[in-house]
Each structure stands twice: as C-alpha cells, then as structure tokens.
Amino acid sequence: MVKMTRFKILGICLFVILVWGLGQASAQEVMKLGVIAPLSGSGAGWGLALRAGAELASDDTNAKGGLEVAGKKYKIEVIPYDDKYQGQAGADAANRLIFMDKVKFIIGPMGSAAGLAAQEITEANKVLFVGNSFTTKFLGPKKLYSFRTTMTMAEFSLPMLKFLKEKYPNAKRMAILGPNDETGYEVSGFNLKAHEAVGQEIVFRDYFERGTVDFMPILNKIFALKPDVLNLDGSNPGDCGLIVKQARQMGFKGLIIKAGGPGTPEMLKVAGKDFMEGFIYYSPINPDDPKIQEISKKYNAKFPPPMNGFTPQFYDGTLWLFEAIKKAGTLTDTEKIRKTLEGLSFNGVYTGQMSWTGKEDYGIAHQVKFPFYVMVVKDGKEVVLGRATP
Amino acid sequence: MGDTLLPQVIINGVTLGTNYVLMALGFTMIFGVLRIVNFAHGEFYMLGAFFVLTAIVKFQVSYFLAVVIAVISIGLLGFLAEEVIFRKFRDKELEGMIVALGLSILMQNLGLVAWGPYDLSIPPVFSGVLKIGSMFYPVERLMVVLLSFLLMAGFYLFLKKTKLGLAIQAIAQDTEIARVQGMRINRLYPLAFAIGTGLAAAAGSVIGPLFQLNLWMGIMPQVKAFIVVILGGIGSIPGAFLGGLILGVAESFVSTYASKAMADMLGFIIVIGILLFRPSGLFGHSHMTR
Numbered sequence: 001m002v003k004m005t006r007f008k009i010l011g012i013c014l015f016v017i018l019v020w021g022l023g024q025a026s027a028q029e030v031m032k033l034g035v036i037a038p039l040s041g042s043g044a045g046w047g048l049a050l051r052a053g054a055e056l057a058s059d060d061t062n063a064k065g066g067l068e069v070a071g072k073k074y075k076i077e078v079i080p081y082d083d084k085y086q087g088q089a090g091a092d093a094a095n096r097l098i099f100m101d102k103v104k105f106i107i108g109p110m111g112s113a114a115g116l117a118a119q120e121i122t123e124a125n126k127v128l129f130v131g132n133s134f135t136t137k138f139l140g141p142k143k144l145y146s147f148r149t150t151m152t153m154a155e156f157s158l159p160m161l162k163f164l165k166e167k168y169p170n171a172k173r174m175a176i177l178g179p180n181d182e183t184g185y186e187v188s189g190f191n192l193k194a195h196e197a198v199g200q201e202i203v204f205r206d207y208f209e210r211g212t213v214d215f216m217p218i219l220n221k222i223f224a225l226k227p228d229v230l231n232l233d234g235s236n237p238g239d240c241g242l243i244v245k246q247a248r249q250m251g252f253k254g255l256i257i258k259a260g261g262p263g264t265p266e267m268l269k270v271a272g273k274d275f276m277e278g279f280i281y282y283s284p285i286n287p288d289d290p291k292i293q294e295i296s297k298k299y300n301a302k303f304p305p306p307m308n309g310f311t312p313q314f315y316d317g318t319l320w321l322f323e324a325i326k327k328a329g330t331l332t333d334t335e336k337i338r339k340t341l342e343g344l345s346f347n348g349v350y351t352g353q354m355s356w357t358g359k360e361d362y363g364i365a366h367q368v369k370f371p372f373y374v375m376v377v378k379d380g381k382e383v384v385l386g387r388a389t390p
Numbered sequence: 391m392g393d394t395l396l397p398q399v400i401i402n403g404v405t406l407g408t409n410y411v412l413m414a415l416g417f418t419m420i421f422g423v424l425r426i427v428n429f430a431h432g433e434f435y436m437l438g439a440f441f442v443l444t445a446i447v448k449f450q451v452s453y454f455l456a457v458v459i460a461v462i463s464i465g466l467l468g469f470l471a472e473e474v475i476f477r478k479f480r481d482k483e484l485e486g487m488i489v490a491l492g493l494s495i496l497m498q499n500l501g502l503v504a505w506g507p508y509d510l511s512i513p514p515v516f517s518g519v520l521k522i523g524s525m526f527y528p529v530e531r532l533m534v535v536l537l538s539f540l541l542m543a544g545f546y547l548f549l550k551k552t553k554l555g556l557a558i559q560a561i562a563q564d565t566e567i568a569r570v571q572g573m574r575i576n577r578l579y580p581l582a583f584a585i586g587t588g589l590a591a592a593a594g595s596v597i598g599p600l601f602q603l604n605l606w607m608g609i610m611p612q613v614k615a616f617i618v619v620i621l622g623g624i625g626s627i628p629g630a631f632l633g634g635l636i637l638g639v640a641e642s643f644v645s646t647y648a649s650k651a652m653a654d655m656l657g658f659i660i661v662i663g664i665l666l667f668r669p670s671g672l673f674g675h676s677h678m679t680r
Contacts, residue, residue, distance in 0.1 A: 040507035041604065048508070180651070208650055211610075213601035216402045217645030217653070224395055238509040238602050249519050249528040270511045270602055304508065 031067060031074040031331055033058060033318075034097035036090055036108035036118055036131075039082035043210075045237050045266045045308055046110045050132065051080050052303045053314025054107040056295065057322070059302075067322050070329040076322075079103065083114035085210070090114025094121040104334055105325070107318055109133060110261075110310075112182035119146055126334045128341070130321050132310070134234060134261075135186045139362035145338055147366045149317025149354070150261075150310065151390065153190035153234070154361055155369055156282050157259045158197060159388040163374050164257065164280065165198045167385070171228040171255055173203045177218065177243065178233030178260075180207035187234030191259050195231070203227050210239065215246045223247075229255045237263025237308070241270025248275040255280060262309030264375070264382055269306075273380030280385065283373040284351060285309050287382045291350055316348030317368070342366070357390070397525050399646050400639060405531045407638020408538035409597050413611050414618035414630040415545060416589030422562040422625035423582040426476055426486035431615060432608025433497035434587040437464050438594030439603050440505055443512045453515045457537075457595040461588045468587025472580035480579060481565075501605040509602040516599075530600055537596045542631065545589065549627065558582050562625065617657040620664055623671025632672065 035054050037047035058076040066073035079101050081093035090109050097103045098121060105128045109115050115133025122129040123145055131138065132150045139148060164171070174195045178184035184207050195202055203225045208218060222230065230247060232240045235258070244256055244267060258281040268276050285292050292312060299307040324341035325331065342365065345355040351370050358367030369390045376385040413435060420428045441460035445451050451459065475493065479486035516530040549555035561568040561578055569575050593611065601607070618637055622629025637657060644653040664671060 040502075041606065044508045206649070209654070211606075212650060213607075214402070214406060217399070217642055218650060220395055220398050220402070220646050241511075242601060246528075249526065251519065251521065251526045266509075270509075272514050274517075304506070 028066060028073065028075045030077045031069070031325075032101055032103045032105075033076050033078050034093075034101065034103040034106040034108075035078055035080040036083050036093040036097070036106060036114065037080065038085040038110055038114070039080065041084055041211075043085040043110060043236050045263060046261060046310055047082070047085075048303060049308035049310035050108050050110055050314050051078075052299055052307070053311045053316075054078055054318045055080075055302070056298055056311070057315045057318035059298075061319070061322055068326055069331055074331070083109045083111065083118070085111045085114060087113035087117035091117040091121060094118035094127075098122070098125050098127055104128065104331065105130070105321060107131070107314060107321070112138065112186065116182070119143065122146070128321065128334050128337060130317055132314075134183045136362060139358055139364055139366050141363035143364065143366075145334065147321075147341065147368075148358075149320060149368045150313045151284065151368060151370070151372065153187050153194070153259055155357070155367065155390040156372055156388070157190045157194035159390055160259050160282050160372075160374055161191075161194045161198050161200075163386055163388045164255075165200070168229075168255060172200055173226065173228045174200045174231060175204035175222045175225065175227035175229070176202065176206075176231045176233055177204075177222065177235070178207055179210045179235055179239065181210065183234045187260055191231055191233055194259070200229075208235075208239075210236070212239065213242060215243050216250065219243070219247055219250055219252070223250060223252055227254060229257060232256065232258040232260060234260040236261070237266035238270060241267035244279060245271035245275045257281065264309075264377060265306035266308065268377070268380060273377070276377045276380065279377040281375055283309050283375045283382070284313050284370070286373050286375075286384055288384070289350075295350060312348075312350035316346070316351045316354060319349065320344070320346040320354065395646065397523075399642050401525070401527055402646075403639030403642030404635065405535055405638070406642060407635035408535050408542075409593055409611070409634075410614045410618050410638050411631050411634030412538050412541060412589055412593035412596070413615035414622070414634050415542065415627065416586035416593075417612075417615040418619045418622070418625055418627065418630045419558075419562075419589075420583055420586035421619070423558060424472070424476065424486070424579060425481045425483050426479060426490060427483065428586065429487060429490040429612070430471075430494035430497060431490075431587070431590050432610075432612030433494045433501075434464055434468060434590035434608070435594035435611055436501065436603075436605060436608035437467070437497065438591030439512070439598035439607065440501065440510075440594075441591070442595045442598050443510060443603055444505075446513060453512075453599070457592070460595045461591050464591035465584040465588030469580045469584035471587070472583035476583065477579070498605050505605070507605070509604045511602050512599040514599060534596050534600065538593075541589070541592050541596075545585075546627070548585075554578075554581065558585075614657065617661050620661050620671060623673035626671065626673040629671055629673035 035051050037050040039047045055078050058078050061067050062075055066075045083090040083093050107130050110132050112133045112135035115131050115138050129146045130149055134152045176188055176191050178188045204222050256279050262283055295312055296307045324337050324344055328337040328340040348354045354368050354370045356365040357369045359365045371389045374385045375382050417431045438460045442456040445456035445459050479489055516533050518529040520527045557573050618633040622633030641653040644656050
C-alpha cells in the first residue's frame with residue numbers, strides 16, 4: 001500500500017514536470033524591455049507618457065506575433081520602474097533592471113538627474129539606453145550605449161525662436177523661468193543662447209524649486225521688469241499650468257511660451273482654457289493628425305487620458321530600437337545592436353523621418369532630429385502656428 | 391520695483407499666512423490637549439483637498455458643500471484615529487510622534503491606491519481678478535483669506551463661548567483638575583483631535599482650488615505649521631495666529647526680493663533663533679493659551 005502511494009506520488013510529479021516542460025517548450029520566448037520613468041510626483045505626466053510609448057510600441061509588435069530576431073519571434077515584456085525624477089531612484093531602477101531582471105535594453109528616463117545616475121550602470125554593463133534626459137551630459141563620445149530619441153532645446157530652441165521672432169517682431173524683452181535642477185539649468189542655458197542669437201534681450205532669468213505651488217512672489221519680481229515674453233523653459237506641465245494661471249491672474253498680457261517638453265493638455269486642466277489662450281509651445285506632433293488621434297485612442301484605452309506629446313515620440317523611439325535589434329539579429333550582442341542602430345535612420349509612424357545628429361554638439365551622433373511644430377492654444381484647442389526644422 | 395510691488399508682496403504674504411494659521415491652529419491644539427506632535431497633520435490637509443475634489447467631480451456637489459463634507463468627514467476620521475490609535479499614546483510625546491509619522495505614511499499610500507500618483511486639480515471655483523491701483527488680486531485668493539478668517543473666527547468663538555471649547559481649554563491646562571471637575575476626558579480628547587484634523591482639512595479644502603493636488607502636498611504646509619507653532623509658542627492659539635501671518639508675510643518678502651530658496655530657509659532660521667533665545671515662542675506659554 002505504501003509502495004503504491006509512493007509510485008502514485010512519483011507518477012504525479014513526473015506528469016507535472018512533463019506538462020510544465022511542454023508548456024515551456026510551447027510558450028513564446030520573451031525579450032525584456034526595461035522602462036525607467038517618473039511614475040509618481042510632479043513629473044508623473046511625462047513619465048507615464050514615456051512608459052505608454054514603450055508599452056504601446058511593444059503591444060503593437062506583440063500583436064504582430066512578436067519581434068523577429070534571427071528567425072525566432074520574441075514576445076516583448078515591458079518592466080517599468082519609478083525613478084521619482086530623482087538621481088538615486090534612477091540608479092536603483094537601473095540596478096534592478098540589469099542585475100535582477102537581466103534586461104539588455106532600457107527606455108527612459110525623462111529627468112537628467114535620473115538619466116545620469118542610471119547611465120553609470122547602463123554604460124558599464126553595455127546596456128542600450130534610449131532616453132530623453134535633456135542634459136547635454138547624457139550624450140558623449142564615451143557614452144556609446146546611450147541614445148536620445150527626443151529632441152532637446154539644443155535642437156529646437158533656436159529654430160523655434162527664429163520662427164517666433166518673425167511672427168512677433170515687437171517681442172524683444174524676455175524673461176526665462178525654469179526649474180532649479182540639472183534639466184532646468186541646461187534648458188535655460190540653451191534658451192538664453194537662442195534668445196540672444198535672435199537679438200532678444202534677457203531681462204530676467206531665474207529658477208524655482210520643482211513642486212512650488214505659489215509663483216506669485218517670483219512673478220511679481222518678473223513683471224516689475226516689464227518683459228514682453230515669459231519663457232517657461234523646461235518646467236513640467238503641472239508647474240507650467242500654475243505659472244500660466246497665476247501670471248494671467250496678475251494681469252500679464254505678454255506672450256507666454258514654452259521652448260521645452262510638451263504637456264499642454266495637462267496644463268489646460270490646471271490653468272483652464274481662458275488663462276491658456278495664446279500660449280505658444282514646441283510640439284513634436286500635430287494633435288489633429290489622424291495618426292496621432294489613432295495612438296491617442298490606444299493610449300486612452302490603456303492609460304489615464306490625456307495623452308502627452310512624448311508618447312508618440314517614445315513609441316517611435318522604441319520601434320527604432322526594435323528595428324535595430326531585428327537587423328542586428330541578436331538579443332545579446334549589444335555592441336552589434338549599437339552599431340546597427342547608429343547606422344539606421346527610421347521613418348517614425350508618428351514623428352516622421354528621424355535621423356541621428358549631434359556629432360558637433362555632443363561628440364557623438366546619438367541625438368535624434370526631425371521637423372517639429374510650433375503650436376498655439378486657441379479657445380482651449382491646440383492649433384498649429386507653423387512648422388520648423390532643426 | 392518699489393512702491394507698486396510692496397502692497398502685492400504684503401497681500402500675497404497675508405494669503406499665504408492665513409493658510410499657515412489654519413494648519414497651525416489644529417496642530418497646536420492637538421499638541422496642547424493631547425501632547426502629541428501630529429506628524430500626520432499634513433495628510434489630513436491633503437485628504438481635505440482630495441475629498442473636495444472627489445465630492446465635486448464624482449458627486450457633482452457645489453464647492454461649499456464639498457468643503458463642509460470634507461471637514462466633517464475628516465473630523466470624524468480624526469475622531470476615530472484618536473479613539474483607535476492615539477488613545478494609548480496620550481501624554482506620551484515621543485511614542486505619539488512616531489505613531490503619527492507611521493500614520494502619515496499609511497495615509498499617503500492609501501491615497502495612492504485611491505487617487506493614483508498623478509497631480510490632479512479641482513475645477514476652478516472663483517474666477518476674476520480684482521485690480522486695485524497697480525495691484526492685481528485674484529478673487530480665488532481673496533476667498534481663501536475670507537474663508538480662512540471665517541474659520542478662524544468660528545474656532546475662536548468655539549473655544550471662548552461654548553462649554554465644549556472651555557472644557558477643551560481646561561484639559562489643556564490641567565487634565566487632572568479637569569477630570570476632578572467632572573469633565574469627560576475620554577470624549578474630549580477625541581473631540582479635540584477631530585477639531586484639529588478638521589481644521590487641517592479646512593486648510594486643504596480652501597487652498598485646493600488654487601494649486602495642484604498630489605499626495606505629498608501636505609508635507610510642506612505641515613513643516614510650516616511646525617515652524618509657526620514654535621514661533622508663536624507651542625500650544626498657544628494667539629501665537630499660532632500671529633506666527634502664521636508673520637511667517638507668511640516674511641516669506642513673501644524674501645521670495646520676492648531675494649529667492650524662493652532663501653524664503654524656505656527663513657522659516658528654519660526663525661525656528662533655530664526662537665529655540666536658542668526664546669524657547670517658549672513669542673507668546674511664552676507651554677500650554678494652550680486661555
């Protein structure tokens with residue numbers, strides 16, 4: 001009786017192992033894609049946009065059977081971590097992705113502090129890092145595995161301000177207000193140079209702590225200097241919404257522009273359409289484009305609306321990386337994938353023709369460029385004011 | 391800048407200050423009565439704003455009704471918190487402080503589950519801007535000041551003119567004598583906690599429509615409340631009132647004429663100065679002022 005029971009247990013174990021083994025054999029192999037982004041706090045709107053771009057691109061690739069690499073199709077599994085827009089959290093996320101989850105490809109992060117901290121780990125481990133960190137330090141001749149698939153002020157500030165100079169020739173006195181961190185300093189520096197290059201006078205340039213809610217004291221100081229234009233620099237959408245609202249409440253009639261990251265739908269929620277009227281900003285996409293409305297629908301079905309303009313950019317950036325992996329024919333040889341990606345231009349689904357630039361500015365051609373839009377808010381709607389090319 | 395800037399700076403400071411006062415009043419009362427440094431006070435403030443948002447967006451009620459709902463429900467939550475959690479830590483300052491810190495983290499994370507991590511905003515309640523000479527003053531800020539003064543006056547009258555208010559003051563002065571006089575201490579403690587948290591919720595509800603809402607929005611106001619209470623004198627109601635206004639106006643001046651970073655430092659410099667040279671604060675009492 002005892003022997004029978006033992007045989008039964010052994011039989012059941014063998015059966016379970018067999019079933020598990022068959023399951024494993026038939027299951028599609030997985031390629032892990034890490035995402036590092038601010039998923040909480042004031043930068044969460046941008047972080048979610050990044051995550052959504054990577055996830056929607058992966059979903060669409062999976063819907064076509066997966067990513068084909070050397071004759072085999074891989075299901076893409078996205079593993080997101082929150083960097084809270086902070087350096088330490090960015091490094092922690094990179095460590096977890098590389099050493100625990102064993103990823104070879106990371107999309108993100110948004111912030112410069114998190115990007116630079118995570119980069120120490122990704123570069124040392126030859127992990128491909130396709131991010132957005134606005135700092136110039138994110139790209140360099142020794143940072144072989146880091147790419148930026150969104151444009152920074154270094155690329156779009158000057159063409160955008162040239163465009164505005166022609167459109168508003170009487171706007172001559174500029175005030176620049178940005179966040180007090182690595183991103184803010186970098187962005188402010190580019191905007192300062194671009195304003196000066198088009199012959200505009202900077203009457204004010206200062207920074208605020210991210211998370212500030214009462215901007216009236218600093219706006220008092222700015223408006224006493226009678227600027228024609230307030231440039232909101234690299235401030236995130238939530239902070240920008242509050243600045244626009246409080247500036248208009250204080251009676252500022254000049255132009256408010258943002259030569260920085262996108263986020264107008266979020267700003268409209270904070271400031272309301274009346275205060276946002278006439279707000280001018282850089283946009284990588286035209287929200288009225290039917291293709292953008294298509295991805296917006298996909299986004300709204302999976303994530304809390306509204307979709308931020310970064311999502312289509314990261315969607316295309318992620319597909320660009322997938323294309324390089326496919327062409328390189330390997331999931332493990334990141335050196336080969338890097339070289340393939342460097343030699344590859346890409347016709348983005350939403351962003352249009354994307355190519356690499358940056359040899360002159362950063363010492364390495366790992367920076368994307370593509371034509372972009374200058375938009376204006378009219379009656380709560382985003383309207384194209386014009387198009388500019390870096 | 392000069393003349394046109396000065397009135398704007400003062401009025402911004404008063405707006406800021408009245409909100410600090412509302413926060414500090416509840417904070418100092420809880421300390422005065424229960425001897426608990428309520429580090430979860432900022433989270434009751436945060437909940438006030440989120441309750442208003444939920445009441446307006448989900449239940450389509452008016453802003454004023456939403457504020458009443460938020461203050462009452464958070465007051466009840468405060469009552470429960472005292473009954474269930476803080477009851478065992480009355481008069482135990484250190485243990486009470488640590489428990490309050492734990493409660494604040496718990497509340498933030500519960501908020502994360504309920505409202506998610508993204509910034510939210512309460513639909514605009516008051517529109518329009520008053521222009522007085524060269525000075526601009528948004529109506530919504532004026533309403534913050536008016537509502538705050540209304541709440542402060544109500545709180546003052548409650549303490550001075552009602553039996554319950556007098557009883558709360560009595561237990562703040564001497565619990566044992568109050569008990570001997572027949573006061574129901576076990577009912578008055580949670581009631582004091584409820585009023586304190588209700589005031590925090592009122593501060594959050596009133597300021598909510600001006601700014602964005604997030605789960606960490608209570609941290610800075612709580613730090614300010616702490617500074618105000620030390621400045622005015624721990625447990626002192628008039629101290630909290632004057633301390634809040636002084637800090638608000640001082641910060642507005644420093645933010646405008648120097649920088650925001652300097653303004654944030656200012657509060658802590660005041661605290662260090664007060665603790666070094668006048669540890670009992672401006673109003674010099676170690677318990678609630680009569």
